[in-house]
Amino acid sequence: MFFEPFRIKVVEPIKKTTFAQREFYLREVHYNLFNIRAENVLIDFLTDSGTSAMSAKQWGALMEGDESYAGSQSYEKFVAVVSQMTGMNYVVPTHQGRASERILFHEAVKEGDIIPSNTHFDTTRANIEFRGASALDLVIDVAKKTSFLHPFKGNIDIEKLKILLKKTDSKKIPLCLLTITNNSCAGQPVSLQNIADTKKLLSQYDIPLFIDAARFAENAYFIKMREEGFQNQSIPDIVRKLFSYADGILMSAKKDGFGNIGGFLAFKEKKWVDLIRNFLIMTEGFPTYGGLAGRDLEALAQGFKEVVDEDYLEYRGRSLEKFGSSLKSVGIPIVEPVGGHAVYIDAKELLPHIPALQYPGQSLVVELYRMGGIRTVEIGSCMFGKVDQFTKKEVSSDKELVRLAVPRRVYTQSHLEYVVDVLAQIYKKRNALKGFKIIQQDRYLRHFTAQFEPL
Ligand SMILES: Cc1ncc(COP(=O)(O)O)c(C=O)c1O
Structure with a gap:
């Protein structure tokens, strides 16, 4: 029941x-x-996407929006919640997921590069291809069989990734992206073991791992239900653990943020913020609001607390x-x-x-x-x-x-x-x-x- x-x-x-x-x-x-x-x-x-019902607390939080152009309290609240949830040190709001993609790839991806993934979402692929780079899907083969039962059918195929890394100059792979859950593969989850194995392999080549985290909480729930050793861990602990393997996050908060609009970029190291800051200001907004109103930041900060319940x-x-x-x-x-x-x-x-x-x-x-x-x-x-x-x-x-x-x-x-x-x-x-x-x-x-x- x-x-x-x-x-x-x-x-x-x-x-x-x-x-x-x-x-x-x-x-x-x-x-x-x-x-x-x-x-x-x-x-x-x-x-x-963007169609969630907000809670009474989210509607209440809207009234607390600080609409200052720079350094607003709503931004500080948003950063505190996202940092605590993800373990990332640097958080930049954006107006939605594809804005995060456009800004990061504009600076980090160049013509001829290859971006491997379990499966790229359409806008992610489009933003990579727009840079003249290739978006490569390396999902495990069973994902293509519609009725094949596998607990983590969204996983990247580590063997295929190994082959790619062996035969490619690592300078041509500026990052690898894992989409959790794997939207283009029917919303199938990715296991924590798969995320850890991907990170381990990439580290040998000094390639950063990014997570497209639009449905991170749903993915964490599947880990708790299906993956050995996680049944007694809390969802926030699983969420922090899965992000601990990432160098950065691309987020559309229109799914697991309970937001009608919104997104963010988050990084472990400052060098990434330095890399994107200029283009961010040119096309999205000042880094402390990044295309969102203060009230949106408030609603999302509350939404992130609710989605891991x-x-x-x-x-x-x-x-x-x-x-x-x-x-x-x-x-x-x-x-x-x-x-x-x-x-x-x-x-x-x-x-x-x-x-x-x-x-x-x-x-x-x-x-x-x-x-x-x-x-x-x-x-x-x-x-x-x-x-x-x-x-x-x-x-x-x-x-x-x-x-x-x-x-x-x-x-x-x-x-x-x-x-x-x-x-x-x-x-x-x-x-x-x-x-x-x-x-x-x-x-x-x-x-x-x-x-x-x-x-
Ligand atoms: C996995 C994934 N990444 C990125 C996006 C793009 O996000 P947005 O629609 O907020 O631009 C979506 C949207 O559906 C998505 O499902």
Whole structure:
């Protein structure tokens, strides 16, 4: 038995829509759910980023924001909380995760460099490639098998990293980045042993280890639950231990900071702050506010204290696990084990009659909205399909997934049960679902703006 470890103090109404209205809205936006008005969505599982519900204490903290341009008290509070939580000596706020990436890579990464990772998140990859460098994913092979059970499916493959380090001039590898949890691999966690082994190996080559820590608390919870020797350790102790192996942190506080906006960079050594300071001031703001208002810093400082609460993390983990097993019980194939922030449906397995280039994931995304007003996102050939340079033909992605990202502290168990009911109905009529064709698309990140037509 478990339940939400909070009571609801402020509510936001959900506007009900009819099947016919949703059919109309879908046509109006050419079947691209990014263009649906949020007020016409019943359950919004588009992302867990920036969509958390803040606590009463966070709302209270907003009023204490010190909006001084430099040296504000809110900054001092923010730094104290982040330093205590991470063990990092130097903390620089930024307005969100990708700003941290842009600022660090602008100074630390140059053309021709290679940045190995377990798996880079899209914006991380884009910011590295924008510098003319390569973003290399070295996740363990089993991560590619959707139903293979492994407790730490987000781990970097130490053998692959060893090979890379042996054959590459270490001056070309300015840093290695571990993403915890591994978002692009279905939110799968990374073990502490894997973080320690990565650090040990990198030290032989004098290469710094950075952690992309967007979901560090969810990762720490998985370590406590699954890794030998951590069952009796507190979450804050595990968090400090995992960061102790890092030279620096890139953070989007829109996930495990319970923030609607915000991020930071943190370092063990001062040389990194000296390196980025100029570019930070030019593009983000003075180092004591870094693109955030004092009130945001206050809310985030409080959010970081709340996210490492074990009751919250246990509820979060168990609620997602139950959501995943309920979906399986009505026949829906999912990526297993369930990760930290989302359940991923395997649309290729659910809709085998729809070819990859007729976008089975998009078909399911559309049907979830049509049947239940539920907004999700396709992570398959719409997002990652590419036109081959030589044949000029479109090449599909290796997976066709649909992500149901669950915002933190926003939806109750009955909302999740409603989604399971809708998917149970879709399962029964799955053979009648049809594919889509793309009728208009942009050159980059086409899934945000593409227009579709049903086949
Ligand atoms: C692992 C990871 N890193 C970086 C980012 C980028 O953060 P932001 O959206 O705050 O720019 C995200 C966002 O989803 C993420 O999941």
